[in-house]
Amino acid sequence: xxxxxxxxxxxxxxxxxxxxxxxxxxxxxxxxxxxxxxxxxxxxxxxxxxxxxxxxxxxxxxxxxxxxxxxxxxxxxxxxxxxxxxxxxxxxxxxxxxxxxxxxxxxxxxxxxxxxxxxxxxxxxxxxxxxxxxxxxxxxxxxxxxxxxxxxxxxxxxxxxxxxxxxxxxxxxxxxxxxxxxxxxxxxxxxxxxxxxxxxxxxxxxxxxxxxxxxxxxxxxxxxxxxxxxxxxxxxxxxxxxxxxxxxxxxxxxxxxxxxxxxxxxxxxxxxxxxxxxxxxxxxxxxxxxxxxxxxxxxxxxxxxxxxxxxxxxxxxxxxxxxxxxxxxxxxxxxxxxxxxxxxxxxxxxxxxxxxxxxxxxxxxxxxxxxxxxxxxxxxxxxxxxxxxxxxxxxxxxxxxxxxxxxxxxxxxxxxxxxxxxxxxxxxxxxxxxxxxxxxxxxxxxxxxxxxxx
Numbered sequence: 049x050x051x052x053x054x055x056x057x058x059x060x061x062x063x064x065x066x067x068x069x070x071x072x073x074x075x076x077x078x079x080x081x082x083x084x085x086x087x088x089x090x091x092x093x094x095x096x097x098x099x100x101x102x103x104x105x106x107x108x109x110x111x112x113x114x115x116x117x118x119x120x121x122x123x124x125x126x127x128x129x130x131x132x133x134x135x136x137x138x139x140x141x142x143x144x145x146x147x148x149x150x151x152x153x154x155x156x157x158x159x160x161x162x163x164x165x166x167x168x169x170x171x172x173x174x175x176x177x178x179x180x181x182x183x184x185x186x187x188x189x190x191x192x193x194x195x196x197x198x199x200x201x202x203x204x205x206x207x208x209x210x211x212x213x214x215x216x217x218x219x220x221x222x223x224x225x226x227x228x229x230x231x232x233x234x235x236x237x238x239x240x241x242x243x244x245x246x247x248x249x250x251x252x253x254x255x256x257x258x259x260x261x262x263x264x265x266x267x268x269x270x271x272x273x274x275x276x277x278x279x280x281x282x283x284x285x286x287x288x289x290x291x292x293x294x295x296x297x298x299x300x301x302x303x304x305x306x307x308x309x310x311x312x313x314x315x316x317x318x319x320x321x322x323x324x325x326x327x328x329x330x331x332x333x334x335x336x337x338x339x340x341x342x343x344x345x346x347x348x349x350x351x352x353x354x355x356x357x358x359x360x361x362x363x364x365x366x367x368x369x370x371x372x373x374x375x376x377x378x379x380x381x382x383x384x385x386x387x388x389x390x391x392x393x394x395x396x397x398x399x400x401x402x403x404x405x406x407x408x409x410x411x412x413x414x415x416x417x418x419x420x421x422x423x424x425x426x427x428x429x430x431x432x433x434x435x436x437x438x439x440x441x442x443x444x445x446x447x448x449x450x451x452x453x454x455x456x457x458x459x460x461x462x463x464x465x466x467x468x469x470x471x472x473x474x475x476x477x478x479x480x481x482x483x484x485x486x487x488x489x490x491x492x493x494x495x496x497x498x499x500x501x502x
Contacts (some may be wrong), residue, residue, distance in 0.1 A: 053077075055247050062283065068141045069337065076336040084341075085122055087113045088163075088199050089171045091439075091479060092132050100127075100477065108340075109311035111141035113171070116340060120219070126192035126454035130479040131436055133198040136164040137239070139334040139341030144168035145227060146307055146332070146346050147277040151176035153223040154404060158211060158266055161188035163195035165228055170201040178404045179204040182214060193268060193415045200437040200480075202388065203402040206415035211265035217411060218269045221358040224276075225266050229259045231280040232245070232289050235343025238336065256286045260275070263295050270445070272354045276302070278347045283335075285320035288345040289328050291323040294484030301353025304330040316338065318346070326363075363405045367393045369424045378428040379420070382471045385442040387434075389417055396423045397431075430498050435473055435483050446473040447484060447491065457481060460500045463491040 054077065085105075087094045093143030094113050098105060101202045102125065104297060108114035116138065122128055123135055144165045149155045151174045160166045161183040170179055181196065181204050183189040189208045196204050207214070230254045233243035271275055278295075280287050297304055304327050309315060318324055334344040340379065367375070372391075375398060379387075389400030394416065401417040408416060419433040440446045447465065454476040457463060463474075466489055474484045474491070483494040 054244065054329060057249055058234065058247060065283075065285070073335065074335040077238055081342065082116055082138055082340045083118070084108055084114055084116055084136055084141065084322055085133045086111065086168060087115070087129055087133050088167065089113055090175055090200055091130070093167040097132060107136050108141060110313065111138070111145055113168075114138060114141040126451065126458065126476045126481065127479070129198070129458060129475055130172060130481050132473050132479060134164055134167050134195065134199065137342055139235070139339070139344040140164055140333060142313070142332070142344065143167065143226065143279045143346055144174070145276065146348050147224055147226050147275065149173050149177070150223045152403075152421040153177045154221060156180045156182070156214075156218070156222045156225045156266075156269060158182055158214070158225060158262065159184070159229060160206075161185065161192040164205065166192065167195055167199045167201060169226065170196070170204055171200070173203060173327065175201060175203045176403070177203055178281065178402045180207065180214075180218075181205070183282060184205045184208065184210055189414050196415060197419070197433045197436055201482055202400065202418040202437050204415070205405060205408065205413065205417055207408075208412040208414050211262050213411070215265040215268040217360070218406070219358060220269070220271050220356050221360070221406070222269050223271060223274050225270055225274065225441050227262055227266050227276065227278045227289075229255075229262055229280050231259070231279065232284055233281060234283045235281040238342060252284050252286050255282075256291060259287060259291050260294060263291070264298075267299055267351075268353075268355070270351045271358070272351060274351045275305070276349045276351065278349070280345050281332050281343060283343050283344065286406050288333075289316050289318075289320045289331065289453040290351075292316070292328060292331060292347045293323055293325050295349075296325070296327075297323075302349045302351055304328075305348040305350055306330040307332040308347050315336055316345070319373060360406050363390055363392060363401050363407050365391045367391045367398065370426070371396075371398065371428075374423060374426065375420070378471075382430070382444055383438070383442060384444060385438070387418070387420065388474055392416065397421075398423065398428075430483055432482055432494070432499075435480050438473060438480055440473060440475055440480070443473045445469040445471075445486075446475050446478075447486070448475050448478055449481070451476070454481060455501065457484075457493060458499070458501045460493050460495060460497065462493055465491055466490050
């Protein structure tokens with residue numbers, strides 16, 4: 049067993065915490081990390097995906113849509129571009145399952161990038177209700193928005209805001225909140241060398257300070273009876289058990305809800321808190337020497353008390369008549385379904401805001417729901433996001449490509465057909481990849497240039 053690449057203070061600390069288990073724990077650093085993908089049930093069922101998957105997959109026991117994969121590169125397959133799955137660290141899949149939002153609820157993912165847990169929450173909600181995905185870092189929020197688009201999510205708004213700004217706007221609004229807090233990342237050491245370079249005991253303390261602030265903001269946004277899930281990808285008690293112990297002491301109307309623990313998932317450690325709070329055993333720890341996955345901590349809490357109720361206003365349709373006329377003309381010719389949500393114009397761009405979407409005035413909004421298209425020179429041009437949110441049954445015309453043809457489309461090449469159908473949905477095996485415009489047997493390629501294969 050070698051621990052020479054790990055920070056010495058980390059090794060000393062984990063030896064003291066784990067004692068008899070330390071040797072088994074450190075032995076995992078000599079093992080290959082495990083890889084996982086989560087099937088996007090908004091587009092395909094796990095059973096159907098198993099039938100079409102090019103790779104051998106093994107179920108992840110604590111996530112019904114999750115699978116381990118070995119010796120494969122699923123990120124390079126057109127199925128990935130079609131949003132049939134999300135490549136995700138296996139232990140991270142447990143968190144959204146614990147929150148378990150229902151269709152129609154108001155849900156917040158407060159620290160959402162790059163979008164693994166957000167897209168899982170949307171799937172559990174079956175694209176119904178209101179999901180706010182927020183990321184404070186401008187560079188990371190772009191990846192979040194792109195993943196929401198790729199997986200065909202229609203009930204999410206993406207913002208780039210501070211927790212305190214959101215807490216002013218959404219006080220008492222949400223039924224369920226996920227705080228996947230920024231942390232020292234100890235649980236990712238096996239897969240992320242950068243996390244090792246960043247680590248220090250001082251960094252752990254700074255993270256704990258940030259986590260307390262974020263949780264306080266989340267508390268303000270939770271409605272009466274609402275559920276809050278806190279998670280990290282670190283082993284540090286200062287960022288896990290001790291944070292929850294502090295939170296429960298600070299907000300006495302919050303109570304821990306026991307998390308069902310099977311398949312190697314362990315309980316939180318009460319004597320790692322300053323108060324030896326026995327209820328901390330209701331929390332969950334995912335350890336790499338107890339299951340196939342990296343390190344994670346999860347706590348689930350409910351708000352018993354009554355706080356201030358949200359008293360804001362809902363967004364209303366603001367689409368100009370001319371834009372609406374051209375949008376309806378496009379829809380009548382191309383689409384065979386009704387787009388749900390509140391139609392909203394941002395300049396020349398048309399979006400469908402999710403059901404129960406509040407007014408977003410004063411917020412840095414990156415993606416206000418489903419981007420339907422843009423009004424260009426008195427005509428309507430569909431956006432890539434709309435294509436990704438449709439099925440082949442919902443359009444008048446589609447083109448089904450083979451694997452090789454899909455790669456050509458994703459490179460931006462023009463395709464040949466025998467038809468003249470105008471806007472068509474381009475698919476691989478029937479699953480949407482984007483738009484094409486078919487004129488006299490030539491399909492002009494509308495796959496976004498920023499996504500094209502180099």
